[in-house]
Amino acid sequence: MPNRDYTVRQLLEMEACTNCQICADVCPAVSASQLGELSAIFRMRGLKQILKSRIGLFHKIFARKGPSEKQWRHFSDTVFHCTLCGNCQEVCPVGIQLKDLWVSLRQDLVHSDFYPNKVELIRDNLEESHNVFAEDNEERADWVEDLRDAPDHGYLKDQAEVVYFTGCVAAYFPLAQKIPMALAEIMEKSGVDFTLLGEEEWCCGFPLLGAGLKEMLQELIDHNMSAVREKGAKKIVFACPSCYQVWREYYPHEFEITHATQLLMNLISENRMPLKELPLTVTYHDPCDLGRGARVFDEPREVLCSIPGVKLLELPRSRENCQCCGGGGNLEMIDPNLSAEIAKQKIDEVIGTGAQAVITSCQQCVRTMTATVRRNKVPLEVMDITQLVRRALKDS
Numbered sequence: 001m002p003n004r005d006y007t008v009r010q011l012l013e014m015e016a017c018t019n020c021q022i023c024a025d026v027c028p029a030v031s032a033s034q035l036g037e038l039s040a041i042f043r044m045r046g047l048k049q050i051l052k053s054r055i056g057l058f059h060k061i062f063a064r065k066g067p068s069e070k071q072w073r074h075f076s077d078t079v080f081h082c083t084l085c086g087n088c089q090e091v092c093p094v095g096i097q098l099k100d101l102w103v104s105l106r107q108d109l110v111h112s113d114f115y116p117n118k119v120e121l122i123r124d125n126l127e128e129s130h131n132v133f134a135e136d137n138e139e140r141a142d143w144v145e146d147l148r149d150a151p152d153h154g155y156l157k158d159q160a161e162v163v164y165f166t167g168c169v170a171a172y173f174p175l176a177q178k179i180p181m182a183l184a185e186i187m188e189k190s191g192v193d194f195t196l197l198g199e200e201e202w203c204c205g206f207p208l209l210g211a212g213l214k215e216m217l218q219e220l221i222d223h224n225m226s227a228v229r230e231k232g233a234k235k236i237v238f239a240c241p242s243c244y245q246v247w248r249e250y251y252p253h254e255f256e257i258t259h260a261t262q263l264l265m266n267l268i269s270e271n272r273m274p275l276k277e278l279p280l281t282v283t284y285h286d287p288c289d290l291g292r293g294a295r296v297f298d299e300p301r302e303v304l305c306s307i308p309g310v311k312l313l314e315l316p317r318s319r320e321n322c323q324c325c326g327g328g329g330n331l332e333m334i335d336p337n338l339s340a341e342i343a344k345q346k347i348d349e350v351i352g353t354g355a356q357a358v359i360t361s362c363q364q365c366v367r368t369m370t371a372t373v374r375r376n377k378v379p380l381e382v383m384d385i386t387q388l389v390r391r392a393l394k395d396s
């Protein structure tokens with residue numbers, strides 16, 4: 001098997017690794033499991049060994065010394081226990097693009113037939129249902145029926161200026177559905193002309209990257225692009241950082257794309273969203289894909305500080321150093337216990353701030369942190385920023 005899943009740049013970057021281990025110090029999977037083999041440095045060493053065993057003279061002379069099947073399986077297991085949070089990349093002193101490398105490595109493992117069963121589930125669900133949970137895609141916008149004053153068109157207009165791309169988690173999980181409900185009400189009250197895509201919204205493709213199935217992305221891209229074009233929209237808004245991130249990085253740049261936090265900030269600065277007093281001490285958790293991924297750090301903080309009465313306390317690790325909540329990289333599907341342990345570490349850090357509520361800008365962070373708070377009976381509110389703003393809206 002040639003090393004075709006890696007770019008020349010990636011192959012060169014790997015050689016720059018100095019074995020400094022700084023990446024291991026910030027890894028949430030390592031700190032929650034106490035297993036050094038889940039770290040970036042361990043993975044880098046294993047990957048180099050695999051790559052070398054496939055090429056040139058080394059291959060001809062030492063081919064038998066490549067990893068055994070058992071070693072392959074174990075290595076693959078460690079690779080899929082990463083949340084793809086990108087914290088290792090953030091601190092790597094030689095600037096290796098580690099997150100992209102982990103995505104390429106997962107693709108390599110799929111091509112090499114060493115991958116977890118859940119990968120097949122993700123592939124089958126997306127092929128058959130166009131969403132990651134094998135739900136009926138016609139029910140994507142069913143949450144609209146739970147709105148207090150849902151309009152007759154149910155936000156499924158023929159044409160609109162803005163498309164609101166909800167994403168799979170927010171469309172189907174009852175806890176996460178509160179986010180599109182809040183954002184729809186905010187946009188309605190602020191006079192934003194928006195529509196949903198309904199059943200014509202297919203998964204953005206983000207789970208494919210984590211599953212090592214990047215090659216399946218194009219079909220989803222083509223479909224979603226034409227669905228947005230049909231609406232005549234110029235702009236797409238996302239409350240999901242992973243949808244936003246994948247549209248930024250992999251979709252053609254035909255439309256203006258914006259995250260909900262950026263939209264909220266603009267609506268506040270244009271005075272289209274009068275806010276009432278809401279006395280609450282909060283801290284803010286930067287979702288990995290929105291913060292480290294898309295570098296959106298200031299807008300959510302500006303929104304929070306615009307709500308009269310809200311006091312923001314920063315986490316010890318915030319902005320580009322914010323610790324993952326445990327919900328990324330498909331880890332929740334692969335190892336729910338490790339995902340929960342990472343979330344517990346996160347909540348311990350939040351409790352240390354003394355905040356009454358932790359606010360984030362991601363449905364998956366809300367889910368993982370809420371589950372931990374409920375399981376451990378912690379007196380802490382977990383909310384998406386859209387929910388907090390919805391609560392602060394005047395006349396609500």
Ligand code: SF4
Binds near residue numbers: 030038085
């Ligand atoms: S992406 Fe995050 S979880 Fe994965 S190795 Fe890097 S720091 Fe660890």
Ligand code: SF4
Binds near residue numbers: 017020022023024041
């Ligand atoms: S931080 Fe970068 S250079 Fe240091 S061990 Fe990790 S990958 Fe290698």
